[in-house]
Amino acid sequence: MSSIDRAPLELDGEPRFAWRGVMLDVARRFRPMPDLLRFVDLLAAHGLNVLQLHLTDDQGWRFEVRRYPRLTEAGGRRSESQLGHGPSATGDGVPHEGWYTQRELRELVQYAAARGIRIVPEIDVPGHACAVLAAYPEYGVGEVEAVRARVPEPWTRFGISDEVLNVEEETVRFVCDVFDEVCDVFDSEVVGIGGDEAQKRRWHEDPRTQDLLAERGLADEAELQAWFLGRIASHLAERGRRVVGWDEMLEGRRPAPDAVVASWRGSVGAGLAARLGHDVVLCPDLWTYLDYRQSDDPEEPIPVGTVLSLRDAASFDPVPDDAPAALRDRVVGVQANVWTEHLDSRERLDYAVFPRLGAFAEVAWNGGPLDWAEFGSRLPGYLAWLEAQGVDFRPLGGPRPDQQRPGVPGVPRRRADRIAQLARLTADLADPA
Template sequence: MNVLKKVAVLALIAFTVSCQTVKQTKVYTEKDIAIIPKPAELKLGQGSFKFSKNTKFVVIDASQKALTSILTDKFKNTSGWNLEVADKAPSKDFVQFVIDEKLADEAYKLEVNSDRVLIIAKGNAGFLYAIETLRQLLPTSIESAAKVSDAEWVIPNVTISDQPRYKYRGLMLDVSRHFFKMDYVKKTIDRMAMLKMNVLHFHLVDDQGWRIEIKKYPKLTEIGAWRVDQEDKHWDGRYTPAADEKGTYGGFYTQEELKELVAYAATKNIEVIPEIEMPAHVSSAIAAYPELSCHERPIGVPSGGVWPITDIYCAGKENTFQFLENVLTEVMDIFPSKYIHVGGDEATKTNWKVCPHCNKRMEAEGLKSAEELQSYFIKRMERFINSKGKKLIGWDEILEGGIAPEATVMSWRGVAGGIEAAKQGHDVIMTPGTHCYFDHYQGPQNEEPLAWGGYTPLSKVYTFDPVVDTMTPAEAKHVLGGQANLWSEQIKTEAHSEYMIFPRLAALSETLWSPKESRNWEDFSNRIESMFSRYDLLGINYAKSAYLVMHDVQIDMKTKEVSLALKNEFTNADIRYTLGDKKLTDQATKYTEPLKIDKTTKVHASLFKNNQPVGVSFNTTIEFHKAVGKKVTFKESYSDQYKGEGEFGLTNTLRGTKNFTDGHWQAWLGKDMEAVLDMGETTSIQEVTLGTLENQGPGIYFPTAVTVYVSSDGKNYKEVGVQKRAFAKNPSFDLKDFKISFEKQSVRYVKVVATALKTLPNGGKAWLFVDEILIK
């Protein structure tokens, strides 16, 4: 080898070694650490610890060994390593569990240096959370189920001291409205533990299904667990089944399955709290045992929405309380939880007021109202629950008529119930619908799957705080924490359930775990990106709604100019747009101010990350047509509830969304719409389009026909076209343009008649919603 070749080879070796050294000695910054929820204290040191096939986990007992599988199983998947678990530490390259009795139950410390990792905790709860934090320090690819090539399993040298802000950090799963298999519930528990959540509130009983086996009362699952399958209809558009109609949709969990679930959850430091509703939301129980009601009439298990809820337990009969005590005895044998949730909400007491048994009870107990009778009911059940060493939780309605002495209040109708309960010295769990109801939409409705209503995006969840500013320090001490609720009326599948829970549960976990002063939305926005990558690898169908671009449209009717504003949940979002047929590339124009549009224009926009569009792009067409700004008169005016933009509401280019309260819709109740447009002068036209909405739950139905007439004098009209659509069951909600094309006509007046359904299939009047009449 000549000198030049030797020099070249040496240079190449030096360069390679240099690159490897740089790769191995990565300098970490705090931005590289994306732990959710954010630890209470974290100090970043110099250097890093690298996992290898020789890394050992050093434990004291079998329970700690079980916890190591959270990581060892992942290393086996990604690297093929079978990492050893030992009881003695080597000189280096190990992860060791260390017990410190001085720490709080869920607290932990994590000390990482280049030779070893120390996990310090009092017991399994702290060790679990330390492992989950260690997991999030590793590259996101550790979540892969397949082998990862060229992986470097390196974590920064850090010292973490962490503990939760609140001791109650919950998620409520409703399995009554739609039933989910046990495997999915266990998956949800795993994902809760990843976020250091520690309570699964299990909503096992409601009008539409009884989901827990009670051996003393087999009809509860033989009859109460099954309903007539009407899944092809909207939840609130289903008929009430007769008592003798056989149910085929549903399911239930056996006691053995539930005991196994409780044991599994315990390994993840999750307490499973069962909810057994009373005195309302119990049609499924009354369908099985009609004698539990005041009227004793046989009923069917409802297939959908029930309102008002009048089929409730009779508070006057002793057999009601005997039944409930027997049920709860079996429930408490399954669930060792500190609490039993009894519901207590939304009881319409119509039957109580006329029931001789209830009136006799009220007279004997000196009760002055049906509200006081409910208070008697709950207090009596609390005494029984307390006698078994348990505590009662109820929704905030249990405050009405007088709260049970030791009850804990779950405040869902805002925070007022929680404030009042705390003032009275009761413990409180905050779960207001404004921030904690995960059955609400989390993005623009046009881009989202069907939800119950409301708008609770990721950023709003992140602003939640269980303690209200007006509380005194003494009242604040009664706030145990908070909880997310996923009611499942609209949630039919596991994939949809995941979509509604994640990533919002990550935001909630941080509000319940991390110190309030450490919370920062911009910082969280950066860290959630890492969690998204983990969710991708874990196969979680999380919502990407936070990426969505939202818009606000206004029009100046004098200048006929539209102003289109774009926004996003993320702070200082990089939103870019194109007009016309241009594609969204890294050359798209950066959005800085509202767009001014005065002609038909297609608008495309997206959030950009690293010069690439992410999430679903925003696409709309601002359509200027011949009727823009033209006067409209109606045979019968629209409802005062839905006026749209008023006089020019159907000729202003502004289109309504699937949110029927967005202010763009005009509506008629039980009536046809007959609108006449005055074009101002003779105009050549050949097409008329009417925009409509259907959401059968709140009674909004597409028209059954749209007919167009034209006239030159405003008196004599001729029909030029019609589009018919027969009524059809629709469990979702949809937008539809009725488009009527015809030969060119030179006219001044255009009459559009939308024939309403008028009467709902189950009785009552139907709504007709329209948003724009477009003329070409």
């Protein structure tokens, strides 16, 4: 049983979704193990049952790989972090480091299982690769010395790096070796392989990569990424695992046959995945990205993304009545994602996640948007419960002075602009042919 009593939420009867998850990014900001245990307790108290751990990214590698120790020795530490967001952001001058031993993660898996939580590990490939290349530059695109010069350490900036793994057979074997150790530690049937935001420029401009693309009979870099992810998925299938990846894995039209698609860029990827016969976890950023700013208030700390208020979280309608039948049949769950570029402490994590997670948890359990007036009438009891658990949540009226970050820049985004951007990003997924 959880050491925290169940939150006072409407979680009655059978849950609508089998996958009621939260993704926590511990790559950008390492969280010590006591914080993870506490987070597991809080998820269990909200009736959630999946914690996806984003263990690797450009900014850090947090999983001990005994065969490749430099992944944590070199990839687990950066000299500083970006302070704020956007072109005026500076560096904070503070080294950031940390990683989990396999023993610690096995204990986390057991702790979570006792509380009804499944830990889904994620190793992000082939993009978001700076931490890998800081440790093993031979797996990058181009000459080893050139990669070493480009990537002397995990990335100290935030955003999307153009570094990507190369597609040599040696690199595929390296990645499979890593996943073998992941499978030894985590017992989840589903393993995350990332696949998101892999930039194709270096592949496109590299003669060796273009030769390999042609040798393999692939049409373009999108098919090359699908080939790479397919190789990893096939290896994991031999270990009795299936993969979950972000909706970019649909690009190239060659996802693993039983892959679970996490649809984060609106509904287009979810629709295509369903038509292709894939299970879908819905996590559209406009409704489920809990690092997004919570209001237009200029005092919101480091405002990024579109406004995602508590009321917005409560209005999330995962599978509307007019959704295609194929989608209704293939949606296995929903997930809130917590990216941590700007969540550099337990208190900042609490501020971003709560109380919005309470609304999300009810949606995940009951399957549809909440009656705002009814939910609002119960909010005081829920907030009192959060306070009793020592959760440093965002007050309904806005951030307290100690929760603000004056002078630290952010990049807020208008909802209409983001919707237009999502349409451009997913245009190649709109046609099922």
